[in-house]
Amino acid sequence: MVTSFRKGPGARRLLLSLLFATWEVGSGQLHYSVPEEAKHGTFVGRIAQDLGLELAELVPRLFRVASKGRGDLLEVNLQNGILFVNSRIDREELCGRSAACGIHLEVIVEQPLQVFHVEVEVKDINDHPPVFPWSQKTVSISESRLPDSRFPLEGATDSDIGANAVLTYRLTPSDYFSLNVISKSDQNKLIVLVLKKSLDREEIREHALLLTATDGGKPELTGSVKLLIKVLDVNDNAPEFQQLVYEVNLRENAINWTSVITLNASDVDEGPNQEITYHFSNDVSSRITEIFTIILNTGEIRLKGNLDYEEITSYEILVEAVDKGLPQMRGHCTVLVNILDMNDNAPDVSVTSLSLPIREDAPQGTVIALLNHGEPPLAATATVLVSLVENGQALKTSSRAAAAAAAGAAGGAAALVDVNVYLIIAICAVSSLLVLTLLLYTALRCSTPAAGGACGPGKPALVCSSGVGSWSSSQQRRPRVCSGEGPPKTDLMAFSPSLPPGGNVAERNEHTEGNSDLSGNVSLILAILYNLFKNMHIFK
Structure with missing residues (x-):
């Protein structure tokens, strides 16, 4: 809406009557309003009429409008004396966010000179939306x-x-x-x-x-x-492994720095709270840290020591995943390492019977002994005395056969270990029994047949006695004694250490009393040895 204001005609006439020099100044003031963004030609007010000027005198009296700093926003039509919008008016451009905004005009009329002040208020319209400082x-x-x-x-x-x-x-x-x-x-x-x-x-x-x-x-x-x-993010989540227990197999002959397993934990936090390092738990034994090591940043466990299946067959490793948050959070898992046995130890061949009677007409392929082979094959050797029996009769010949765990088709020849029966007797003997064994060994060596190691008939007499009367035996047999050297012996005598040959009764009684605790055990050993040699076909 456009409004106009004009002071009364009496005041205007009074001002017009005041002359100073050759010109007259009009002090009247008009007030108009116009909305911003009004189109060109929009009516503002009848300025000539409101100032009391005749339309016919506007041109002769040089009527003009001046606006300081406002350009040609408003203009007067000299034909009809109407003030109108000449160009776009932007209130925010003119006055910013000031509550009052107007355009001040000076209307000048000459002959006689008159100056009028006109105020045009620019009214705001909602032409600007709210604006945030950022999108x-x-x-x-x-x-x-x-x-x-x-x-x-x-x-x-x-x-x-x-x-x-x-x-x-x-x-x-x-x-x-x-x-x-x-x-x-x-x-x-x-x-x-x-x-x-x-x-x-x-x-x-x-x-x-x-x-x-x-x-x-x-x-x-x-x-x-x-x-x-x-x-x-706040470090409120601990690293987690995909499994609580990982199980891997590792050969005992694995070389150093062999990769055992690579662990991978995840943390749903972010930033430093998500960065993970891997460590062995403080609860693991020093033995594990001697054998294994873990890469700090990758979680890879590697071998750094020697494995021995015969010593330890498996290792249980506790691993921690630790993030870099504050405070640190930890995840745990267990790695079970099973050690696979490799054939790195030669077989231990033991034969409980040192003489295996086999019929001379036994077919080829007859089983004599059972031996187990490893992979790759390794070797050990034992010597077994095989006796050939004809129709259940006495021995006619004797020979040696070797049973071995073969070292493979392409393997080198393994060294043979000759397990001598006399060595078995010597190993089994302890303390005073060693003396008895040596005596028996000497007696056997002295009972060998003639040079050449032949087995010959004879009539040896074996007399075994005990000082405590636990047993006593004297036998006359035709033995077939096989010995390395010397003629066959006809008499073979074995004495208990508790009853030395010869000497008077007092000496024997004294000796018996001093060895009463030992004589019983010695007597038992003598009986066992006698039966052993009997089974070995030494006494016949």
């Missing part, structure tokens, strides 16, 4: 913040004034956030983002919200900003 704003909030925590936000601004600049705010619905608007004045409000419930970065890392500001104009205009709520 998108990131707000970082730690996941450890408690509910009802508050985070101030910068509000929007509206270049308009009055009701056109009164803003209201709204936030998109959210389970985690709400908006609190605190009014300080009509156009000055504090915008606060309020946390409604605890955040969990591992559940939702970012929350996207839309904050909208609406002005009070008709029609209303809006502006909005996207709020990106970034949840900052």
Whole structure:
């Protein structure tokens, strides 16, 4: 709406009657209003009529309008005396956010000179929406913040004034956030983002919200900003392995720095809270740290010591994954390393019977002994005396046969270990029994047949006696004694150490009393040895 104001004609006439020099100044003032953004030619007011000027005198009296610093925003039609909009008027450009905004005009008429002041108020229209200082704003909030925590936000601004600049705010619905608007004045409000419930970065890392500001104009205009709520991580999650127990097999002949296993733990936190290093647990034994090592950053376990299946068949290693957060969080797993046995020990061949009677007509392939082979094959050797029996009769010949665990088809010849029966007797003897064994060995050697090692008949007599009367035996047999040298012996005598040959009764009694504890054991050993040699076909 355009309005005009004019002082009364009496005042105007009084001013017009005042002359100073050759010109006259009119002190009347007109007031008009026009909306901003009005189109070219928009009517403002009948300025000539309102100033009391005749249309016919406007041109002869050189009627003109001057506007300091405003250019040609407004103009007067000299034909009809109407003030109109000549070019676009932007109130915000002219006056910014000032509540009052107007255009001051000076109307000058000469012959006689008159000056009139005209004020044109530029009225605001809602031509500017609310504007936020950013189109998108990131707000970082730690996941450890408690509910009802508050985070101030910068509000929007509206270049308009009055009701056109009164803003209201709204936030998109959210389970985690709400908006609190605190009014300080009509156009000055504090915008606060309020946390409604605890955040969990591992559940939702970012929350996207839309904050909208609406002005009070008709029609209303809006502006909005996207709020990106970034949840900052707190080290509230420990590293986790894919398995609680890992089981691997490792050959006992594995060389140093062999890779055993590579572990991989994950942490759902981020940043330093997600960076992981690997360590053996403090609970592992020193033996494990001597045999194995773990790479700090990769989690790879490698062998650094020697394995021996015969010593330890498996290792249980406790491993920790530690993040770099504050405080540090730890995850655990167990690595079970099973050591695979390799054939790195030669077989131990033992034969309980030193004489195996085999019929001379035994078919080829007759089993004499069972031996187990390893992989790769290794070798050990034992010597077994095989006696050939004809129709159940006495021995006619004797020979030696070697039973061995072969060293493979392409293996080298293994050294033979000749296990002599006399050595077995010597090994089995201890303390005083060693003396008895040596005596028996000497007696056997002395009973050898003639040179050449032949077995010959004879009539040896074997007399065994005990000082405590536990047993006594004297036998006459035709033995077949095989010996390395010398003629066959006809008499073979064995004495208990507790009853030495010869000597008087007193000496024997004294000797018997001093060895009463030992004589019983010696007697038993003599009986066992006698039966042993009997089974070996020494006595026949």
